Amino acid sequence: LTLLCDLLTQNLRPARFPAALYISALELQQRLLLLLCSGGLRLTFDWPRLWSSLFAVAAFIADGERFKEPMVPKLATSLFLHLNLLLALGDQVFPSSAVFESFAHELVRLHQIFERLFAVCKRQAPQLLSSASLARCAIVQALEHIASLPEEAAANMSAAQAMDIVRKLQLKVANEEREALQRPPPLPTARDSATFMQQLLRLLLSHSRADGTAA
Structure with missing residues (x-):
């Protein structure tokens, strides 16, 4: 999982973006997470690293021109399905409810990234929006709740209140x-x-020392 997260964050380059590689990485990550769920395993892992890598990909492909590149719409679908998996299975994937809540909190906190991505999808590939159903639902619900608060309270919301x-x-x-x-x-x-x-x-070699140990 660490290598996959690094792969997702370290290859976000405008020139010759390897969208097909990213699709393969997300699909492998999904298989690993489903394997953990089916085996009832609890993995000791830097979980914020996982969702940070997903959010970085979302921000990168939310650009309208980049979204027109080959395979990027398919990558968006894979990303949405990945987020849906994390939201639907919750603490079956994550080691605790607290970790799941931290993921959901970051998803809502970075809602502007996903609003841009939803808008790009709506303009260029509206058929993809159904695959983003759970992520959109979570963000919309949270924003509606925030909008119902007095302006000052919404502007000065603490992390505990947001959670x-x-x-x-x-x-x-x-x-x-x-x-x-x-x-x-x-x-x-x-x-x-x-x-x-x-x-x-x-990527693995770039993380290794000359003596073969992990860097």
């Missing part, structure tokens, strides 16, 4: 949707898998 709003989110997930999210993505082709593993190996 309280997140805890009150009502995310309804139909059984069919939950079952669909729990199905692993299809396996990549042999060619795509080889390309992805080469990139992952380069």
